[in-house]
Amino acid sequence: MxxxxxxxxxxxxxxxxxxxxxxxxxxxxxxxxxxxxxxxxxxxxxxxxxxxxxxxxxxxxxxxxxxxxxxxxxxxxxxxxxxxxxxxxxxxxxxxxxxxxxxxxxxxxxxxxxxxxxxxxxxxxxxxxxxxxxxxxxxxxxxxxxxxxxxxxxxxxxxxxxxxxxxxxxxxxxxxxxxxxxxxxxxxNRNNREIFYPKDKISSYDHEVTSNGHARELRPLANKYFGSIDVSEPVFMDACYVSQRDYENAFSNFRLIIKDSLTPYMADRGIQQSDDNEKGGLFGNRIAKSLKDKKSGEVIVLFGGKGAGKSTFLRKLLYHNPPQYLSKYSRVAIADLLNTPEEETKIYDKIWSEIIRCLDVDGLLETDRASLLQLFEDRFELAKKQVLFGLAETSEAFNIALNNLVEAWLCDKKYVAKRLVFYWKLKHKGCVVAIDNTDQLPHNLQDFCFTTSQEISDQLGCLVIISMREERFHASRIHGTLDAYQNSGFHISSPVAQAVFEKRIKFVQLMLEDRKFCIELFGEQFDEKARVFKTLFRIFANEFRQGNDSPLNEFLSACAHGNIRLALELFRDFLKSGYTGVDEMVSAKGGLWKLKIHQVLKPVMIPYRFFYEESQSSIPNLFQIRSKSNGSHFTGMRILQKLADGIDPSNPFYISISELKDYFSENFNMVEDLEKNLDVFLKWDLIESNNRVDYYCEAVDSLKITTYGLYIFNVLSSFFTYIELVSTDCGIFNESKAHEMVELSNEDFRLFNARKRLERIRTRIAKAEAFISYLEAEEEQELNFFGPNLQRFTPKIRASFEIEKQEVLNSAQKKRNR
The missing domain is CATH 3.90.1570 (tt1808, chain A)
Structure with a gap:
């Protein structure tokens, strides 16, 4: 049916x-x-x-x-x-x-x-x-x-x-x-007005922009040195890993930011904050204590936010530069589930296979049968009393039966792992198993990984570490287990983004001084390309230098909010984007080029597109209408204003969901629009829930604003480039204004193809002007409808636009006259 x-x-x-x-x-x-x-x-x-x-x-x-x-x-x-x-x-x-x-x-x-x-x-x-x-x-x-x-x-x-x-x-x-x-x-009335989306009428809306002329050489460099640190490259790890001690000393005078730290919700559940020092902080001490006490059957959980560097921290602590006690008395196996299919059987098999691979560093499983029989001594002795009893050891029947047994034992992964743990125990080394990158799995499979880690600790009698994103903790079933064992959950914070970029840029600068490296990257005739790249990375080094007022540094530091993976991804996009004018930057006269905010925003917001589309950008649209039945362009701003009002940036407070709902219900009757905006803001890390759930649901009980939320509210939301880009993505209540936005966008695209830069700038300014005037009319209407005491947002946007538009026009005119 x-x-x-x-x-x-x-x-x-x-x-x-x-x-x-x-x-x-x-x-x-x-x-x-x-x-x-x-x-x-x-x-x-x-x-x-x-x-x-x-x-x-x-x-x-x-x-x-x-x-x-x-x-x-x-x-x-x-x-x-x-x-x-x-x-x-x-x-x-x-x-x-x-x-x-x-x-x-x-x-x-x-x-x-x-x-x-x-x-x-x-x-x-x-x-x-x-x-x-x-x-x-x-x-x-x-x-x-x-x-x-x-x-x-x-x-x-x-x-x-x-x-x-x-x-x-x-x-x-x-x-x-x-x-x-x-x-x-x-x-x-206000509750059911028709919405018009300009992007639906722009035929070129999905047009892609090609990468810049240096992207071919920048791409491998960006992917290698501005991605995850490869622990197999110790020189890179030593030079670029940012420990807590590094950035606390180097950035003690760094401007106040909202730090990535343990939430009260997790602290109340016994999870401890662990510093990232040479010995791994409390987390490293806990591992060492377990090895010294020779405890078995223990599972500890390492928590951290999205992109906080949990994997790198584990590999640095357990493999690359372990504390002396761990190096001397442990053998480590890390099961990385990053690219594992999302099926229980395949995850289970991958974990046990990786344990065996990592513990068999002496190649015992590749040796002859005699050596294997020493490893499998317990079963071999039992087999001689049972299955092999009565057979002469030199007979063919004995050898065939024994070969079959050895083959079966090798296929029994739990048994093989157990014998390898025993092998290391005889060498006075305790085994530590780490299950990493579980946070990309669905909740049910994360719970499966945790129960599997408990099984491993029971079967092998060793310490098992499982890393988990703190956003996944609330929905997981591990609460009871953490409550049952003391000191079983630890949280690490991410480093300051500025320190990460400063170290990596410095490392790239050193590499560009190496002749062999330059030949591999640029070819035999590398002098001119190397000169361009050296100048380019001197510019970047200056942008991330402490105390330097840099839009690039400020933007990446703010929007990362602990997600260093995201900050690095945005920087990679910035390097390769067709909007990043490398040649213009490196040919500047009279000193190093200093980036302006519009030169940062466009390559980051739309690195490979002509028009902005929220679903394909790393930056959200703050003015989008989320509720089609009763929404406002200013709901997002009002949420951030409510959370930012009177906070101490170094110690922001949480506001309860019930308080926010009451405010938006009583003043605007827009609870649905509130909830839809909260869902977007949680996913984009503009706000953070007490239990670190990263989407809106009934489990979210209180919220605070993040560094990114403060930045987009106080700074980004009034920039000309941001306003102009999001304008065509926004739903609009005025059909005439929507038609105007469409025509200006089509004209912008035609001028782009005709390479008429100054005329394009004027068209983009006209589009931003049209959108701002529309927002002003909408805000005036809402003040008349909801009451005159509401905070106005458009005066700041208008004032910023009037200043910026003249600067942008002057800049475009100068470039035209060159």
Whole structure:
């Protein structure tokens, strides 16, 4: 039997220009299928051909008590409904006033007919359809002219397939009974205005921008030296690993930032903060204590935020530069699950295989049978008493049976691992197993990894470490285990991003002085390329130098908020982006080039695209309308303002979700818009929950703002480049303004292809001007509606724009005159 969504998909494929069904076939083969098969209207509550003088109502939907819910007038599919063309005509549906729809004769006749039935019977809602177009409207509203009310216009049956959830939430029988039509149809006010998306009308919106001319050489350099540190390269590790001691000493006077630290929620559950010093802090001490005490069956968890460097920390501590006691008395096995398929059996096999591989550093499993029998001594001695009993050791039967046994023992991974642990125990070394990169797995598989780690500790009698992102702790089932054992959970903080970049840039500068390195990177004729790259990295070194007021450093440090992996990724994009003018930077006269904010934002926000798209950028759109039913461009700003108001940047406080909900409910009636913005902000790390859950759900009970949130609120949100880029991604309530944004964007693209730089700058300024003036009008309207005491955001945006636009124009004019 088909599901409602499957019925919707099937019916949607019937839409065509060949409309030959008569009215009976249109009802039977299309309308009935949608009403009963898709929208679940019960046949018993749907009356057909109900007589109402002077005619018959085609469909009459009732409640169980007999009250009317909706009248629907059906026409044959050959009766065309002409819908006026508008900005959103290409969408599956839109809202249009009834008065506008009445200008088409066919629509007017059908609407007046079905409304007459409603007036006769006292029903508030009606609809008309020809099996393809559907129009639903409210027949009357107190104090309103019914012609001025908005109607839901469905442009074709693909709406029911492509927008199935929305369709059933509005037109499904259960939804209609619960009053969905009351909130969806009727007066046009702030709660249900039509939204227009300029990007939907820009044909070149997905156009990609090529990388800069030096990207071929920058790409391998960026990937190697601005990615994860490879522990197999000790020189790179020694030069670029940033320990807590390094950055606390070097950046003791660093400007106040919100630090990545242990949350109260985790501290209350016994998780301890561990410093990253030479001995691994409390975490390293805990490992050493377990080895000294020769404890077995222990599991400890290493927590850290996204991109905080948990993997690098583990490898540095356990492999690259272990404390003396660990180096002398331990043998380490790390099972890295980063690229493991998300299946329990494959994860389980990968963990045990990696344990064996790492513990068999002496190659015992590759030796001859005699050596293997020494390793498997316990089973061999038992086999001689049982399976091999009575067979002469020199006989063929004995050797065949023994070979089969050895083969079976080798395939028993748990047994092999157990014997290798025993082998190292005889050499006075305790084994430590680490299961790394579990945080990219779903919650159920993370729990599986934790239970597997417990099994390993029980089976092998060794210490097992499992790394986990702190965001995953709340949803995991390990709480009880951590509560049961003291000192079993540890948290590490990420280093300061500035220290990371300073060390890595310095290392690249040293490498560029090496002739062999330059030949490998640039070829035999490397002098000019090496000169360019040396100058480029001198510029970067200056940008990240302590005390230097650098937009690049400030931006990467803020948006990382402990996620060093993200900061490095953004820097790699910046290096390779077509918007990064390497030649212009290295050819500057009179000293080193100093980056301006617009030269940072565009390569980072849209490194390989011409237009900004939030879903494909590393930077969120703060002015996006999240709730289509009742949203505001300023909800995001109001959230960040509420969280930032009066905080100490070095020690921000948490605000309860209930307080935020109460504020947005009482002042704006925008709880849904609040929740959708919170979900985006948590995922982008603009805000942080007490339990580190990184998406909005009922488990989130309190929030604080992050460095990134403060930066985007106080700085980024008013920059010309940011405003101009997000403007075409935003939904807009004004159709005329949306058309203007489309035309300016198309002109921008044409000028880009024509390489008219100054004219492009003027067009981009005009686009930002249009968007800012629109935001000003929206803010003024909200102040009139919600009250004049609300904080204004557009004056700061306007003031910043007026200053920046002249600077940008002057810069473009100078470059044109060169």
């Amino acid at each position: 088909e599901s409602p969504h499957e019925v919707a998909i099937r019916i949607s494929k019937m839409d065509s220009g060949d409309r030959k069904f008569n009215e009976a076939d249109t009802r039977h083969k299309i309308i009935d299928q949608i009403l009963h098969g898709v929208l679940s209207w019960p046949v018993s509550q749907t009356m057909h051909e109900s007589f109402i003088s002077p005619g018959f109502a085609d469909y009459r939907l009732k409640r169980g008590n007999g009250d009317d819910l909706l009248f629907l007038e059906a026409k044959k599919e050959g009766v065309y409904f002409s819908i006026p063309k508008s900005f959103n005509s290409a969408k599956t549906h839109q809202f249009i006033t009834v008065q506008t729809l009445l200008t088409d004769a066919n629509i007017r006749a059908a609407i007046e007919q079905v409304r007459a039935y409603c007036m006769e019977e006292g029903c508030s809602f009606a609809g008309i359809t020809n099996g393809h177009e559907w129009i639903l409207f409210k027949t009357f509203e107190s104090g309103k002219n019914w012609r001025n009310l908005k109607a839901l216009v469905i442009h074709g049956n693909r709406y029911f397939a492509e927008c199935f959830t929305e369709a059933t939430n509005i037109l499904g029988y259960s939804s209609i009974k619960e009053g969905s039509l009351k909130t969806s149809l009727g007066s046009i």
